[in-house]
Amino acid sequence: MNSLERISATVNFEKSDRVPVIPQIFGLAGVMAGVPVHEYVRDGALLAECQIKAINKYGYDAVFSVMDTSVEAEAVGAVLEYRKGMYPTIQTYAIQDKCSIDRLVLPDPNKAGRMPEMLRALKIMRRAVGDERLVVGCVMGPLTLATQLLGMEKALYLAIDEPGVFIKLLDFCTEVAIGFGLAQIKAGAHLPLIFNPSASPAVVPPQFFREIELPQLQKICRIFAEAGSIANWLHIAGPAASILPFYPSIGVDIANFDYPVTPQQAGEALPSMCLDGNIKSISFIEDSPEEITARASELLNYFETRGGFILSSGCEISPQSRPENIAAMVNAVRKNG
Known part of the structure; x- marks a missing residue:
């Protein structure tokens, strides 16, 4: 089996030759290739080159066109600061007050900010790996983008004080995610990862997620599936156990679970859904x-009879990580395979 066949079988709880392994390597791919993070996140061709080098060296199952969490926010109008060797940070939010929401303009993924560079990376990686390895794009979930456009505190106060205005903002953020995700699929992504850290129960209550964010995610997942995404992969880190039961109604096919969620909790909440995590x-x-080998072996043993499991990190593997630990994670799968 190649990687794409292995992942497709795993998502569908079918027999595969081994458990897929997908370390969530973004900026670390650049660091391992001697490329500073601040350069990696601005050059799609460089990003693709680093991702391909990493996957060829370590032999895991997916490449990622992921820069950082501020790509869409910058494309909409946020001003970022790029510091040497670091991910960029937002210096000026795109929305200064609620009146600005009505003036927001949907960004063109082929022209706005660094969006074209992410699409460029996808095209290069898809040409390089074809349908042998999973090619993953990335969009920010609506709630995450809203907090990136307005700031976390202002966004949450707006949700409480003027929920109608906040939902209007979420509607806009959903359209940004859809437009960018469709462009990624067209560029060669097998699927766009929906990355949504602000939807974690560590940030908003489960009831808020169910009533406000869930309908937005349903729309995104439905449209991505209709456009040919091979699976809908939702990534919400942190203590997400309380919202996992909502995932089937959203249309999720692969559910990321981070280290605060135990394998037992994830498996009981989503007995028929592919899980990825959670080192x-x-x-x-x-x-x-x-x-790392010991923890990976624990997870592999736990999910051995269940199936539907992708060995992964619970969230991004930091650019400061030790490359030998990537090798240990991948080798654990091969030994157990």
């Missing part, structure tokens, strides 16, 4: 390869 991201900085 603690900081472990790739702090732990030894032997400790």
